Amino acid sequence: MNENRQNIICATEHLLQTHGLARLTTRKIARKAGVAEGLIYHHFKDKAELIYEVVEQRMSDAKNVLQSLPLKVGLRTLSENLEAVLSALYHSHYEIVPIICSVFADNQLRARMQAIMKEREIDPQQAIGELAAYLAAEQRLGRVAGSVIPQAAAKCLWMISIQTAMDDQLMEQKPSAARIRKDISQYVQTMMAGLEPHSPARQKKTLKKSKKS
Amino acid sequence: MNENRQNIICATEHLLQTHGLARLTTRKIARKAGVAEGLIYHHFKDKAELIYEVVEQRMSDAKNVLQSLPLKVGLRTLSENLEAVLSALYHSHYEIVPIICSVFADNQLRARMQAIMKEREIDPQQAIGELAAYLAAEQRLGRVAGSVIPQAAAKCLWMISIQTAMDDQLMEQKPSAARIRKDISQYVQTMMAGLEPHSPARQKKTLKKSKKS
Amino acid sequence: MNENRQNIICATEHLLQTHGLARLTTRKIARKAGVAEGLIYHHFKDKAELIYEVVEQRMSDAKNVLQSLPLKVGLRTLSENLEAVLSALYHSHYEIVPIICSVFADNQLRARMQAIMKEREIDPQQAIGELAAYLAAEQRLGRVAGSVIPQAAAKCLWMISIQTAMDDQLMEQKPSAARIRKDISQYVQTMMAGLEPHSPARQKKTLKKSKKS
Amino acid sequence: MNENRQNIICATEHLLQTHGLARLTTRKIARKAGVAEGLIYHHFKDKAELIYEVVEQRMSDAKNVLQSLPLKVGLRTLSENLEAVLSALYHSHYEIVPIICSVFADNQLRARMQAIMKEREIDPQQAIGELAAYLAAEQRLGRVAGSVIPQAAAKCLWMISIQTAMDDQLMEQKPSAARIRKDISQYVQTMMAGLEPHSPARQKKTLKKSKKS
């Protein structure tokens, strides 16, 4: 049954989150899923493929959010849209970041995962690409500055999401929803406004003044 | 000898960086350190203690990267300074990333690291604080927009650095210095200009002006 | 259907020839035969029984290669005939060799094969007997030296054939037809002329003469 | 201790002879050798390397015989020398043939064994080369016919030795020493005299006669 297959995936995800990859054994997975160890290899080619499946299932949430992005072009404010996206990304990243990091800690597993992704023609950068496409569309509407490189901006946003999730994972407990919203809002604001001072005419003076003072 | 002890630590650190925690065996450590496997247990209670020592040391080192920042306030352009900072951060992060990831792979190790950090009041965010302080100083000089929240902006920059390092670690070989510089430059530009258009017609011209001045 | 049964046998035989007994799994057999794994157990008590059937069949087949030999007595040159015979033997042996080797790998299988051969009075040496009979016939015609013991000579030729096949199986790809012909030709020449010198001076000339005649 | 290492090798050889490669497990080896399973991997890189070591130890007998060959050049009769060599080869082949055949039955193991041989720069044809060198030396002394190709003749002799051992292994029990001596003697005689009739002058007539009759 497919039920067993799903049990195995769920058991794996749970063990991954509670004990980490280093302590993850097929024995434990089988026991937790209530199946024979051999069954794992009936449904998955090896342990890596099982882990990959866990990651992929979790990622589908983020995928859905990103695929609905084109519908938002031109609607609401850009800030609102980006906050919504970052928020969704954050939550799926939060679950998945410890697993992805774990894979980093095992070069062999990492190579196997990359092979699986190549085999299935999956591009990890695709998500960023969709975010960039959204920014480009908004750029054409004049809602994003013409000087912005959509790909670079999308990547910045993506990085902020992942890294915030990692930071929060390194702290003991998941922060409150309010805290998360506030953080994300601040980051989006920062990205929106940029660091350099605008209304340049006046600014120039200030600069000169401060130099003189 | 203490020399052997140090050799073991160095060997462990190097293996952690290059091969990851998962395939880190006492045999490899001993071979790389040029000592017998048994000797490890004269200097460390067990393998975990050895790893803790390495990880702890590496993670508290990370905060010393930004000490020279105050000297740069008001000098050169902001972009130049930020690019220099991100570049330094990137190289430091590039080496810690595999070790941080290892911490994620083993929740026992992770708990221990969290305890140590709490106990010694080590704040991995301290470096970000220094970066924020720099931005605040520049803000007082008018070289950073008044609306910017220095802490948030600093964190964004920090995240971009560490995440870029992770990305590059994922690819098996370190990218060329030129490639790194180009990437960082793009991210800094994105952060500097921001996404939102600033009274676009005038702004573009003004932008050009300010470049000329 | 009986068709499925035959498919299973053929698949097993082919896998035995190409991959060897050690990696022969019921899964591979089923996949190659295009049936479900469980079906094997409807037609055969267990895997061993299936293998026995294949091996038995293949090994008793081997004796039929030399049936046409009596027709060649006295015709063409002896060398030509022997080369033709060795060539035919070689190709037959080339295919059985992996199966014979498999028998050696499992003493249980080996005991069973020995029992079957005893029970059915199957003599793997029978083919050699026919080759010996041919040599004896040629000996009566004076085309084989009187001192030759046909049975021993036949066995030598047989051994050379099977051993050459084994050598070539050891190399992963079947050698070219030309290469095979050349090897066999050399071995036949060696067997024909013998090692000991025969009043050398005269012999050489005589040899040439006999070729012309 | 080296004692354990040797125990492991002996246990392996014994199990190989009594049960065959297919039933050879590291578990059984360890139990029979009276050591922990893990110790096998302390002394040998993997199971294949252990098996290789068994083969090599057994082969050293044959090696010694072949290396003493140069001393025999020109002494005694050629037949006597060849019989002595074939006899020695036969006995070491008899022990080793089931193992070598077993390796044939497992392509993976075979590849590993070839890799080990490459690694250690061991040439399985070297033995034949030494036999060929001996024949060539005798040829220079006129004790072997000038027309003989030493390499081909040596290979024939080698093949006869191996194949006789295989034949005898396929029969239930090792033949008596007398029987072995007789067989080998016959094969050597056959190889020495060759098949084709000599004292050609007379032979020709016989041929013509028989054609006419």
Next chain:
DNA sequence: AATGAATGAGCTTTCATTCAT
């Protein structure tokens, strides 16, 4: 302090076989 042979538990993976459908 230093060695490295030895241990034994536990790992991932394989596979012949069974059985409900």
Next chain:
DNA sequence: GATGAATGAAAGCTCATTCAT
């Protein structure tokens, strides 16, 4: 007859750790 999911025992191998020297 036919399926293929499921089993469970056993395979080869790894590795932190111990201990006699």
